Amino acid sequence: MTRGLRIGSIVVNVSDVPRAMAFWTQALGYEPRYEPEPDWVILQPRDGGGPNLSLNLGETRPEPFPHVHLDLYTPDQDSEVERLLQLGASRVEDWPYPEEPHDFVVLADPDGNRFCVIDAPEG
Template identity: 50%
Template structure:
């Protein structure tokens, strides 16, 4: 059986991206950390690792893959992420009753924040114990 062990994001500034993602997800850096690669793991509970790989890559929009982050307190988490340096992404096709918002980290890597209240049973999918 296979499981998702780590999701890899290409980054330009490894230190800045470590600072953003560890605070955004309450993850910690797994040591030893390399000069061009860092593995972030959940501080508590379970869930996939997030790997940050400092390798130049071309940004493609829309991205072929992105993270969906489930939020218990959707509006508060959106505001918290904005305070950490994330930005909202406007999309002309966003439904008026959307249960998600599109965001990007300080380097433009996109992710969605999903209102978990709209997804019964979400806690069984990788939530912390």
């Protein structure tokens, strides 16, 4: 039994909180939960569903192959990848994609934090 334990927020270290906030609010349709601080902001879904994403000012650089990353699901992968690239994401070209067809595209946010855009039809 978990006694009500749940994920409240996923925390990502960034080098520029306002820049990261601008990217992730547009990317996910999130909004600040409270007034942002220079070194910290909690972003929440506008519709109330899903986990929070917290951005923490940090000096460390993301690992090229992180142990934990975000998987963003969408029924329209091509359009979402293009939209995220226009918002400031970049393609991760050196990712070891499998030879067979795959359902994910690896991108990096403006700080280099990697995430996947997953082709996930609704339902």
